[in-house]
Amino acid sequence: xxVKLLNLFVNTIRQNLPKYSKxxxxxxxxxxxxxxxxxxxxxxxxxxIIGHKNATRYKKRFxxxxxxxxxxxxxxxxxxxxxxxxxxxxxxxxLLGYCGVDYSGMQRNPGVNTIEEELLKALWDAKYIxxxxxxxxxxxxxxxxxRTDKGVSAARQVVxxxxxxxxxxxxxxxxxxxxIKVFGIKRVTNKFNSKVKCNAxxxxxxLPTYVFEPKAVTDDQRKSYRISADKLQQTNDVLAxxxxxxxxxxxxxxxxxxxPSASRYxxxxxxxxxxxxxxxxxxxxxxxxQSFMLHQIRKMVGLTIAIVxxxxxxxxxxxxxxxxxxxxxxxxxxxxxxxxxxxxxxxNKFKDSHASLTWEAEEEAVQQFRHEHIFPNIIKGEIEGNxxxxxxxxxxxxxxxxxxxxxxxxxxxxxxxxxxxxDDDPNTNxxxxxxxxxxxxxxxxxxx
Numbered sequence: 001x002x003v004k005l006l007n008l009f010v011n012t013i014r015q016n017l018p019k020y021s022k023x024x025x026x027x028x029x030x031x032x033x034x035x036x037x038x039x040x041x042x043x044x045x046x047x048x049i050i051g052h053k054n055a056t057r058y059k060k061r062f063x064x065x066x067x068x069x070x071x072x073x074x075x076x077x078x079x080x081x082x083x084x085x086x087x088x089x090x091x092x093x094x095l096l097g098y099c100g101v102d103y104s105g106m107q108r109n110p111g112v113n114t115i116e117e118e119l120l121k122a123l124w125d126a127k128y129i130x131x132x133x134x135x136x137x138x139x140x141x142x143x144x145x146x147r148t149d150k151g152v153s154a155a156r157q158v159v160x161x162x163x164x165x166x167x168x169x170x171x172x173x174x175x176x177x178x179x180i181k182v183f184g185i186k187r188v189t190n191k192f193n194s195k196v197k198c199n200a201x202x203x204x205x206x207l208p209t210y211v212f213e214p215k216a217v218t219d220d221q222r223k224s225y226r227i228s229a230d231k232l233q234q235t236n237d238v239l240a241x242x243x244x245x246x247x248x249x250x251x252x253x254x255x256x257x258x259x260p261s262a263s264r265y266x267x268x269x270x271x272x273x274x275x276x277x278x279x280x281x282x283x284x285x286x287x288x289x290q291s292f293m294l295h296q297i298r299k300m301v302g303l304t305i306a307i308v309x310x311x312x313x314x315x316x317x318x319x320x321x322x323x324x325x326x327x328x329x330x331x332x333x334x335x336x337x338x339x340x341x342x343x344x345x346x347x348n349k350f351k352d353s354h355a356s357l358t359w360e361a362e363e364e365a366v367q368q369f370r371h372e373h374i375f376p377n378i379i380k381g382e383i384e385g386n387x388x389x390x391x392x393x394x395x396x397x398x399x400x401x402x403x404x405x406x407x408x409x410x411x412x413x414x415x416x417x418x419x420x421x422x423d424d425d426p427n428t429n430x431x432x433x434x435x436x437x438x439x440x441x442x443x444x445x446x447x448x
């Protein structure tokens with residue numbers, strides 16, 4: 001019975017063998033005959049010892065093992081076949097916008113609702129990233145240009161990652177909530193990093209103009225208030241003090257005067273426009289800087305409001321940028337929006353080989369999203385939620401001197417311990433590619 005089984009096995013192999021050269025096939029069969037002749041003898045002995053039923057199982061395992069060995073004669077491994085089937089992915093820059101009112105910031109954070117979590121879920125569901133990429137986004141070379149804090153929105157956020165070239169934006173958007181939208185995707189260089197290659201960020205801060213007038217107390221007074229030309233000029237004069245390179249150690253947390261990372265370069269800060277919505281007047285402040293730290297913009301706005309309202313005078317500015325510790329009020333996060341990230345240096349360097357990251361073609365979609373999803377939530381939060389009105393009550397009690405118990409400030413910091421920066425520290429290294437081009441560019445940006 002065993003000899004018949006051997007002959008049947010050899011005939012089966014001959015019929016199913018791949019068409020290789022006679023020498024290779026002959027060698028494989030000779031090796032098989034040699035090994036099987038000896039092993040079959042062992043099987044016959046085992047039949048006498050362990051019985052017919054167990055011997056049959058042993059034969060089946062033996063035949064399966066020999067057949068799998070023969071299939072690997074061509075040298076093709078499972079890993080190789082997997083590589084062939086794998087989709088090609090290339091580095092891209094993705095432009096997206098979001099309303100961050102109901103989210104705990106941009107950056108992924110276990111156990112809380114974030115923008116990145118929603119985006120990565122949509123990409124995985126659309127099969128543009130693998131499950132491994134979803135669980136660890138560094139596998140897909142994922143990087144955000146700026147980290148936005150809890151409640152902060154973005155009109156033009158840029159992330160970089162590896163995606164298939166045939167990625168369909170609509171397939172992503174239909175898997176995202178309405179408050180998050182992808183506007184465009186562009187092919188970039190393999191070493192592109194949306195954080196490191198970004199040479200400037202522009203943020204807007206929208207607030208009701210009555211915050212600059214201490215006499216506007218009642219709801220009717222605040223709704224009817226319209227900022228004067230003199231008050232507008234006074235506000236712009238205060239904002240202009242922030243221009244240039246200064247130590248912002250008092251405008252964030254856990255920084256000291258001599259800390260190099262506290263030095264930041266502000267290119268511009270002014271009131272961009274004033275408009276009326278729902279019978280209330282609003283102003284849009286626009287600040288452009290190389291980079292920002294945790295709460296920096298909100299503290300810059302908070303101190304400006306305090307000075308214009310007369311809670312303190314301009315001498316506080318010199319003190320705030322000096323070596324002494326000053327407690328600066330932090331304005332609400334509701335009105336803060338990442339307006340634009342700038343890649344001027346990258347665009348100039350690769351203008352002949354890659355598309356510009358100025359996103360002109362996507363501008364109409366950006367503006368539509370801003371007016372449908374970002375501005376309405378800010379306006380609603382001010383008119384119905386009285387965001388600034390509540391904060392102004394804390395401002396009246398604020399002390400600029402260091403203390404263990406500063407009204408309105410201690411709780412704000414504790415409530416936002418787990419939230420991330422409004423923007424990135426250029427000296428941090430999280431998720432940064434470890435290549436020479438990235439390192440050299442990072443050094444150049446810090447030296448601006």
